[in-house]
Amino acid sequence: MSFAWAKPYQPKTELGRWVDDRMPLPRLVYNAVGGGYPVPRNLNYGWNFGVLSGIFLTIQIVTGIVLAMHYYASADGAFNSIEHIMRDVNAGWMLRYAHANGASFFFIVVYIHIFRGLYYGSYKAPRELVWMLGLVIYLLMMATAFMGYVLPWGQMSYWGAQVITGFFSAFPVVGEPIRVWLLGGYAPDQAALTRFFSLHYLLPFVIAGVVILHIWSLHIPGSNNPTGVDVKTEKDTLPFHPFYTAKDGWFAGAFLTLYAAVLFFAPNALGHPDNYIPANPLATPAHIVPEWYFWPFYAILRAFTVDFILPAKLWGVVAMFASILLLFFLPWLDRSPVRSGAYRPVFKRFFWLLMVDIAILGFCGVMPAEQPYVAISQIAAAYYFAHFLIILPLVSKFERPLPLPNSISESVLHGEKEESAPYGLDKSAPAAAQ
Amino acid sequence: MVRIIAFFVGLGFAGVLLISLVVNLVAYVQSPTEPTAEHEFHREPKELHLASDGPLGKFDRQQLQRGYQVYKEVCAACHSMNLVSFRDLAALGYNEAEVKAEAASREVPGINPDTGEVTTRKALPTDRFPSPYANETAARAANNNALPPDLSLMTKAREGGAAYVYSLLTGYQNQPAKLLKEFPAAKTPQGLHYNPYFANLNIAMAPPLSDGQVTYADGTQATRDQMAKDVSAFLVWTAEPKLENRHRYGMAVLIFLIIATILGYFSYRNIWAEAKRQVAPKGPLDPENKAKRNHAKGEAGIVG
Numbered sequence: 001m002s003f004a005w006a007k008p009y010q011p012k013t014e015l016g017r018w019v020d021d022r023m024p025l026p027r028l029v030y031n032a033v034g035g036g037y038p039v040p041r042n043l044n045y046g047w048n049f050g051v052l053s054g055i056f057l058t059i060q061i062v063t064g065i066v067l068a069m070h071y072y073a074s075a076d077g078a079f080n081s082i083e084h085i086m087r088d089v090n091a092g093w094m095l096r097y098a099h100a101n102g103a104s105f106f107f108i109v110v111y112i113h114i115f116r117g118l119y120y121g122s123y124k125a126p127r128e129l130v131w132m133l134g135l136v137i138y139l140l141m142m143a144t145a146f147m148g149y150v151l152p153w154g155q156m157s158y159w160g161a162q163v164i165t166g167f168f169s170a171f172p173v174v175g176e177p178i179r180v181w182l183l184g185g186y187a188p189d190q191a192a193l194t195r196f197f198s199l200h201y202l203l204p205f206v207i208a209g210v211v212i213l214h215i216w217s218l219h220i221p222g223s224n225n226p227t228g229v230d231v232k233t234e235k236d237t238l239p240f241h242p243f244y245t246a247k248d249g250w251f252a253g254a255f256l257t258l259y260a261a262v263l264f265f266a267p268n269a270l271g272h273p274d275n276y277i278p279a280n281p282l283a284t285p286a287h288i289v290p291e292w293y294f295w296p297f298y299a300i301l302r303a304f305t306v307d308f309i310l311p312a313k314l315w316g317v318v319a320m321f322a323s324i325l326l327l328f329f330l331p332w333l334d335r336s337p338v339r340s341g342a343y344r345p346v347f348k349r350f351f352w353l354l355m356v357d358i359a360i361l362g363f364c365g366v367m368p369a370e371q372p373y374v375a376i377s378q379i380a381a382a383y384y385f386a387h388f389l390i391i392l393p394l395v396s397k398f399e400r401p402l403p404l405p406n407s408i409s410e411s412v413l414h415g416e417k418e419e420s421a422p423y424g425l426d427k428s429a430p431a432a433a434q
Numbered sequence: 435m436v437r438i439i440a441f442f443v444g445l446g447f448a449g450v451l452l453i454s455l456v457v458n459l460v461a462y463v464q465s466p467t468e469p470t471a472e473h474e475f476h477r478e479p480k481e482l483h484l485a486s487d488g489p490l491g492k493f494d495r496q497q498l499q500r501g502y503q504v505y506k507e508v509c510a511a512c513h514s515m516n517l518v519s520f521r522d523l524a525a526l527g528y529n530e531a532e533v534k535a536e537a538a539s540r541e542v543p544g545i546n547p548d549t550g551e552v553t554t555r556k557a558l559p560t561d562r563f564p565s566p567y568a569n570e571t572a573a574r575a576a577n578n579n580a581l582p583p584d585l586s587l588m589t590k591a592r593e594g595g596a597a598y599v600y601s602l603l604t605g606y607q608n609q610p611a612k613l614l615k616e617f618p619a620a621k622t623p624q625g626l627h628y629n630p631y632f633a634n635l636n637i638a639m640a641p642p643l644s645d646g647q648v649t650y651a652d653g654t655q656a657t658r659d660q661m662a663k664d665v666s667a668f669l670v671w672t673a674e675p676k677l678e679n680r681h682r683y684g685m686a687v688l689i690f691l692i693i694a695t696i697l698g699y700f701s702y703r704n705i706w707a708e709a710k711r712q713v714a715p716k717g718p719l720d721p722e723n724k725a726k727r728n729h730a731k732g733e734a735g736i737v738g
Contacts, residue, residue, distance in 0.1 A: 041709060041710065042710075080517070083517050083586075083587075086676070087517065087522075087675055087676070093676045093679070093680060094680070094683065097680075238709055242705050243705060243706065243709060246698070246701055246702040246705045246706070247702050247706070249698045249701075249702065250695055250698030250699040250701070250702045253691055253694050253695030253698045253699075254695050254699075256691055257688060257691040257692060257695060260684065260687045260688055260691055261684075261688060263684070264489075264680055264681070264683060264684025264685075264687060264688070265489045265681070265684055267680070268590060273590060273591050273592055273593050273595075274591070276587040276590045276591035276673075277583075277587075277591050286633065303451055303454065304450060304451065304454055305454045305457070305458055306450070306453055306454040306457045306458075308450050308453055308454075312454070315450055319447055322443070322447065326440070326443075329436055329440065332436040332437070333436065333437060333440055335437070370467060371458070371462050371467065374458055375455055375458060375459060375462075378451045378452070378454055378455040378458070379451075379455065381447075381451050382447070382448040382451040382452055382455075383448075385443075385444045385447040385448050385451075386444055386448045388440075388444070389440040389441060389443055389444025389445075389447075390440075390441055390444040390445065390448075393437040393440065393441065412710050413710060
């Protein structure tokens with residue numbers, strides 16, 4: 001549907017023709033992930049993480065549905081129902097570890113997917129909506145992951161729910177009523193647990209719906225590529241199947257191997273020991289920390305410590321929300337017409353600085369709120385905002401990009417010239433060959 | 435317009451952060467954080483190697499039985515283990531009759547079938563391990579207001595796991611003179627016990643193990659160290675009874691995935707073999723031909 005040379009669907013069997021005439025579902029699939037979707041032929045492994053995100057969403061939904069058959073959303077029984085799954089349900093331990101670690105790996109692949117988009121300018125025209133829908137998915141994922149972490153009703157579940165719903169009470173006047181309304185009480189209890197479970201079951205299907213929009217809007221302009229140059233001719237593309245199904249297939253196997261290694265041999269490495277203690281509203285854990293994928297945002301939240309015009313807590317909450325919401329404006333903040341960071345020498349340096357900055361924020365997010373971590377997180381958070389809101393617009397104005405290749409095929413195809421010239425006699429060949 | 439607004443928003447956030455930074459640093463320089471006894475004297479757990487460690491680890495059933503004996507004769511006086519049933523003991527190598535006898539040796543709350551009155555009865559293999567106290571209040575009343583935690587998940591519920599449990603059990607000592615000199619206020623209060631592996635250094639539990647406290651059926655010398663190791667190993671099992679299954683499944687899944695990945699990789703190479711070339715790779719620049727040629731040149735002693 002995206003390019004003139006996209007192969008139309010040709011039913012191979014009588015049955016296929018019969019179905020296609022009445023309901024063109026096979027055609028839809030063929031045009032979306034089959035031979036009918038032309039993809040730039042120069043994609044690198046950064047482009048495998050979209051399909052991997054889909055795989056992990058599927059793993060989460062399938063394991064989650066089975067876990068929900070055994071889980072019991074009760075403030076008295078939730079913790080023990082998890083242990084019932086771990087001890088008495090057939091292969092229950094595997095389902096639960098697959099789901100808990102699946103959430104972490106979902107975030108790993110989505111972060112790589114997002115950072116790839118940042119580096120190669122995949123958010124720029126004409127893919128702004130792809131980017132924004134992706135951010136919507138990311139926000140839904142964060143909400144789903146948070147509510148899922150509450151369900152075991154361990155100490156971190158309970159106090160995490162306390163802290164995160166407490167964000168809303170930072171807003172003056174309306175904040176506290178909103179918090180009470182969200183929790184269905186003054187503190188997390190049965191009402192909160194039941195609604196979190198209900199929403200935790202609902203949101204993944206909302207995510208799946210937005211994923212369809214994300215892919216739909218992607219398939220209009222087609223995938224970006226490492227050069228950032230638009231597809232011009234048929235030579236620039238390969239059909240998704242069999243080329244990218246094969247590439248995604250083996251890479252998914254490799255990544256799932258890593259996932260299985262963690263799932264089976266270090267299943268609690270990414271969790272927190274306190275969540276194996278049943279929730280106790282009367283005993284606050286020494287350090288309340290969220291799951292690793294929220295650490296950078298937690299560091300931003302805690303970096304604001306001074307009541308400057310607004311209370312520090314409100315600054316922190318607003319900044320934390322802003323740190324994600326600003327990404328929606330990225331297509332208009334970065335005005336450089338060159339998409340790929342590979343041809344933007346100044347942008348590239350700042351990009352890697354941002355990666356280091358986010359890693360530092362993550363580290364500060366898990367450390368206790370004391371010096372020197374507070375000071376480090378303040379500098380790192382200041383850079384985070386400066387990067388997107390000040391540096392990127394300026395870089396895109398003043399930077400001199402490197403020359404772009406004329407086409408995708410020129411950048412990637414090789415061999416013809418050398419092959420056609422007699423060995424060692426081609427004048428344009430490097431002197432070393434003589 | 436977006437960029438102008440963004441510039442000022444960015445300046446605002448960065449500005450407030452830098453103000454926070456300066457204010458905090460000034461406060462820190464004026465009154466640096468006092469070091470605390472917990473910070474200076476708390477120790478990381480000692481090393482502990484168990485048969486269940488590592489990707490191929492299996493439980494040492496003899497050791498689990500010894501650990502169970504320590505739990506039963508020492509820990510169970512104060513600590514519950516309410517996620518474990520008597521029937522689970524079969525996994526330690528006890529036969530059906532032994533499990534039944536083990537259960538029958540404990541009393542659990544029950545109801546008199548004739549009168550409906552609350553009473554106690556002998557436990558069945560399907561019963562969970564009974565708690566030593568009727569409720570939290572009773573437990574606190576008997577323990578100087580400290581609550582002995584349930585042990586079922588202990589090795590997963592503490593940083594350091596089994597090594598932490600082992601270190602705690604063997605870590606009791608007198609308060610170092612250096613600590614008392616530096617932090618006179620941190621003297622261990624009456625009724626608590628100094629233990630550098632415990633988060634705040636002073637634990638309510640009295641040293642529970644002493645040499646020869648239990649008599650092992652298998653003739654192992656019941657030193658304090660041995661008993662601490664055995665009970666730690668036992669608590670690894672209570673926290674993760676399916677550990678051996680997990681390791682076994684894990685190996686099978688990894689082997690399957692690695693083979694599938696290798697096959698997938700070869701088919702990927704096959705499908706893509708010519709996807710990035712404009713002509714088929716059959717000429718002198720074909721890597722295979724190049725390698726052959728270089729080899730032949732090397733044989734003939736031609737350089738370059």
